[in-house]
Amino acid sequence: MRAVRSGARGEWKISRPRRRCTSVAGLRVSSHSASTASRFQRARAAFQSQRRERRSVQAVGARGPFSEAYRDRARGSAVSVERSPDAETAAAFAGSWNRQREGSVYTREQFLDWFTPLEPEAFSGKTVLELGFGNGSLLYHMAACQPARLSGVELGDTFERTKANLGEALASELDLHQADLTKVDLGPYDFVYCIGVLHHLKEPVEGFRAVLRHTRARGRFHCWVYAREGNAVIRYLVDPLRRVTSRLPWWLTKWAVALPAAAKYFLYAKLLRALAAVFGESLIGRLPLGAYSLWIAKRGFSFFHHVAFDQLVTPTTHYIDRATVERWLEDPAVDPDSRYVVFRNGNSWKFGGRTRS
Template sequence: MRERLVEYLACPDCGGELRLACSRRDGWEIREGRLDCQNREHSFPVVRGIPRLISSAVADLSSEVAAGFGWEWNEFSEIRGEYRQQFLDWVKPLEPGDFAGKRVLEGGCGKGRHSALVAQFGAKEVFSLDLGSAVEAAYRNTGHLENVHVIQADLCRPPLKTCADLAFSVGVLHHLPDPAVGFHALVDRLVPGGRIAVWVYGREGNEWIVDWVDPVRTRVTARMPRRVLYELARPIGYLLAATAKGLYKPLADTVPSLHRQLFYRDYLTYIARLPAREIHSIVFDQLVTPVAYYLSRDEVAAWFSEARLGEFAIEQHNGNSWRAQARVLR
């Protein structure tokens, strides 16, 4: 971590100021140390360059969710060129220029693929929060970027002052025990005029997953040894990749009338652009977690209206998910 991060941090347990005691440093990078709260009961370690600001109040279920994803992102830790467009499609209509010069908070950064992009888009600071061991992969992928700060923390209690110009969360809120709590926690860290952008699974378009895949996920795959699930997800992923690349994409390009009849067509055509190993990781990602909510448009819209935000916009993406944005009124 960088020393200047301390000015943005707040204790996740009481909101108090934190003070840094460094015990090992490499140049400007603090590798080991401690962050002590002004309320002396609260103290948090800095381990392998990452501040571990985990509140004592974190839910067991959240830790369980983050453990599965931590395994995933350390296994599928590579950064791909395709992530840029995929990210811009998830946060549309935000564009690279919207991140330039901004203090950006990412809720649930996984392996840091989006924090790395946002840093390249010229963000002033990027606060990349994740609760699980995914932070180790994120740190490996972004540690060289001067403006990225990887922080291990629960996004429902972000250990930050109100300092963000832009907060985003891609594919995370639906994995929280209470997605609305995470949403409001991110909004709370935005300065007046700040923007929030989220992407979540939709209920609309995913009825078959709710009816047929969810029962198997919660009872079987989320409880499996992860290496076994990795092997199980591989043939499913490669079969899906072959179908998307060999059938959906060619039909979309040549016989649109037939393509319109295909099952789950928008999504499966979209992923045809990704390598098969990436589709393997998507299948693993779907099956590893004990918590996944499929949210209706109305549920997502209700978070925004409760938060009294302006410039609200929500749009369906790939026929199976919602991307939504708004701005904190001045």
């Protein structure tokens, strides 16, 4: 594996040596794709074995080719990354992601919920691209769906943490690129997804156009964004605070602000979950942030703290209404018969479809 410069814009990517390409079921894929699914499974098994043996993933890869390639890529990409209008936001999130424990932040149940109405079978044997992969938490679960090829783009400096989260064996199977997702061009994929990223861009619509640009003809795309609807508490109470905390040192935001805020919301969500057992979820879900609270209450306090820190550390957050989502889906590249919009947990939108042939 090596670091190479991608295109005229100076983006860098972690890349394997090129392999001969063949045609499988009408798709142009690399000759190793037929065995990729089993290799993903072996890689995941190897990573889980490492964790059981209490071996440090960071130490395993500290002197390996990924580490050397990453250092070279990081030095060479500094200028192009800093020129991005979203560089400040990417740096803030990198600070958050790089302080997470190894493994995926999300459970398998959360992963599947984010992608509903799509089923895991929709990704099997496909070429898949994630725009804005953070610390690889979704890549970790997507790999289990056995795609033919799995790629990711991330503007932030999170590659070492991603390697640790995925395990070196699994990370070596992926094509990871550090670049501005609104400007990079990696060619078409069968399935492109962008979860929790568009609403943090200076120009969210440019991010959506990048999703469509990377989706092949008749390919699928899927996105998730914060909704304007159902988020009055966040918009009027939390967002004004975010404008201040995003300018503070990360450690002050995380421990002096996010921690007590997470503790209060943790108690609120757990209380609603207990009340729902008595009065029913349909009734309790009508309370402020009710549906979302019932969903997140399944997780422990560390996840609440992670979510609170994420909310408070970012310089840019948009809350996007349904009319805007529907306007995006009116893009001529989108097949109008394939479009869907789903209101998730009473405070966010899942949407997607297919591109035209």
